[in-house]
Amino acid sequence: MKFDILTLFPEMVTGGLNTSILGKAAEKKLIEINAVNIRDYTLDKHGKVDDYTYGGGAGMLMQAQPVFDAYQAVAGGRKLRTVYVTPQGMPFTQKLAMDFAREEELVFLCGHYEGIDERVLEEIVTDYISIGDYVLTGGELPAMVMIDAISRLVPGVLGNEGSAEKESFHNDLLEYPQYSRPEIWHGKQVPQVLLSGNHKLIGQWRREQSELRTRERRPDLYLRYEQKQKLYKKLSKDKRNHIQFMESLFRGKGEILYAQDGNVLLYDADCRLCMMTVESEEKGRQLLELVPEGIELFLNSQEFMNKAVCERFSFVVFHECHQVCYTKKEALPIKHKDIRLLGPEYLEDIAAHYHMGSREYVKGRLLAKAMYGAFADERLVGFAGVHDDGSMGLLYVDEAYRRRGIGESLEAYVINILCRQGYTPYGHIVVGNEASLKMQERLGLYLASDHVWWLGREDW
Numbered sequence: 001m002k003f004d005i006l007t008l009f010p011e012m013v014t015g016g017l018n019t020s021i022l023g024k025a026a027e028k029k030l031i032e033i034n035a036v037n038i039r040d041y042t043l044d045k046h047g048k049v050d051d052y053t054y055g056g057g058a059g060m061l062m063q064a065q066p067v068f069d070a071y072q073a074v075a076g077g078r079k080l081r082t083v084y085v086t087p088q089g090m091p092f093t094q095k096l097a098m099d100f101a102r103e104e105e106l107v108f109l110c111g112h113y114e115g116i117d118e119r120v121l122e123e124i125v126t127d128y129i130s131i132g133d134y135v136l137t138g139g140e141l142p143a144m145v146m147i148d149a150i151s152r153l154v155p156g157v158l159g160n161e162g163s164a165e166k167e168s169f170h171n172d173l174l175e176y177p178q179y180s181r182p183e184i185w186h187g188k189q190v191p192q193v194l195l196s197g198n199h200k201l202i203g204q205w206r207r208e209q210s211e212l213r214t215r216e217r218r219p220d221l222y223l224r225y226e227q228k229q230k231l232y233k234k235l236s237k238d239k240r241n242h243i244q245f246m247e248s249l250f251r252g253k254g255e256i257l258y259a260q261d262g263n264v265l266l267y268d269a270d271c272r273l274c275m276m277t278v279e280s281e282e283k284g285r286q287l288l289e290l291v292p293e294g295i296e297l298f299l300n301s302q303e304f305m306n307k308a309v310c311e312r313f314s315f316v317v318f319h320e321c322h323q324v325c326y327t328k329k330e331a332l333p334i335k336h337k338d339i340r341l342l343g344p345e346y347l348e349d350i351a352a353h354y355h356m357g358s359r360e361y362v363k364g365r366l367l368a369k370a371m372y373g374a375f376a377d378e379r380l381v382g383f384a385g386v387h388d389d390g391s392m393g394l395l396y397v398d399e400a401y402r403r404r405g406i407g408e409s410l411e412a413y414v415i416n417i418l419c420r421q422g423y424t425p426y427g428h429i430v431v432g433n434e435a436s437l438k439m440q441e442r443l444g445l446y447l448a449s450d451h452v453w454w455l456g457r458e459d460w
């Protein structure tokens with residue numbers, strides 16, 4: 001992902017962003033920081049970029065010409081998503097960070113002095129964003145804050161097992177207290193449970209502490225957490241039919257846009273995906289009005305809403321699917337022994353055989369460490385993975401290696417990993433794929449009574 005930062009102080013931005021995790025990400029070419037000095041583009045022979053404000057008032061204003069020319073130098077005729085960092089903008093949130101993380105290139109415009117001539121803002125800015133209700137001396141620090149938050153969501157940047165995708169309900173809670181050596185400091189003892197070695201008890205204690213801390217310090221967040229918990233419990237009464245909603249909430253991906261009676265609308269900003277179940281078409285049509293701009297996919301629980309969804313977003317129905325989930329606790333046996341986590345070097349092998357998502361999508365899955373491969377004689381002969389919404393899929397086995405249990409082994413492998421991570425493995429099987437359905441049954445997955453429909457843009 002490329003960040004172009006239009007600024008009067010490029011050294012401030014590059015100095016701050018070229019170290020630590022982001023520095024490493026830039027070295028690995030996962031992100032690129034392009035700081036552009038607006039002053040290099042002024043036509044004023046003394047290098048001036050600011051002037052007095054018409055109508056009077058204290059301070060100087062950045063002029064339109066150098067800002068516009070700096071933008072043109074970067075955009076070269078393209079229309080790029082351009083963020084003007086300003087205390088007058090919308091508050092920056094994790095959700096917005098997810099939204100921005102989907103762009104391939106993002107421009108940040110950093111103001112100074114009293115601001116920037118309105119006319120150039122009108123021509124180039126797409127988003128006005130603030131990092132909080134206070135005023136700083138310039139836009140560089142806010143731009144750096146946002147770039148940090150966005151970059152850690154770019155697949156591969158965090159790189160470790162604690163990646164952003166692995167967060168669960170904990171997303172809505174503040175972190176629990178943590179302790180390091182020594183065991184006693186200033187007479188204060190580390191809580192006994194943390195020394196117990198009992199991971200289940202430790203997990204419980206941490207969850208309780210997180211809840212307590214959130215309730216005390218951020219009652220607004222706690223309210224949201226409670227709402228999700230309540231909805232999760234309600235949905236769990238029919239787990240097989242609601243598994244996609246439940247896993248989305250549990251993974252901390254789905255935000256509740258509406259939940260009342262039998263009407264639920266969730267939005268996963270990361271996947272730009274909405275999921276809906278409603279009691280009537282009329283209610284469904286009302287809820288479609290709550291759907292944010294720019295959604296790319298829709299998972300519909302009822303066929304009677306397909307027409308309305310397609311009309312509203314110019315979508316088509318991709319697939320009608322069965323839902324299956326694995327709710328047992330036992331790990332599954334795996335017949336094919338050579339299954340490994342796949343790295344980005346397998347992109348071409350996978351893209352050649354997987355056609356239900358773009359090459360970029362597959363790359364993202366590899367970087368998120370969500371793809372596994374079956375090998376025979378050191379050759380990749382099949383793969384499976386976890387989609388960005390949390391469902392299992394991306395399954396393929398080479399023609400010459402079919403009917404040997406490799407597909408089944410791959411799915412069992414993914415199931416065991418998801419179970420170890422605390423998730424409920426689930427997936428969608430296109431109606432008519434009887435071979436896959438039989439395999440799900442053999443593996444012990446349960447079939448939901450209702451179907452679901454995947455809708456999206458024709459060219460997705």
Ligand code: ADE
Nearest residue numbers: 085086087130131136142
């Ligand atoms: N520029 C100055 N103050 C700011 C803030 N709070 N957020 C974003 N940009 C700013």
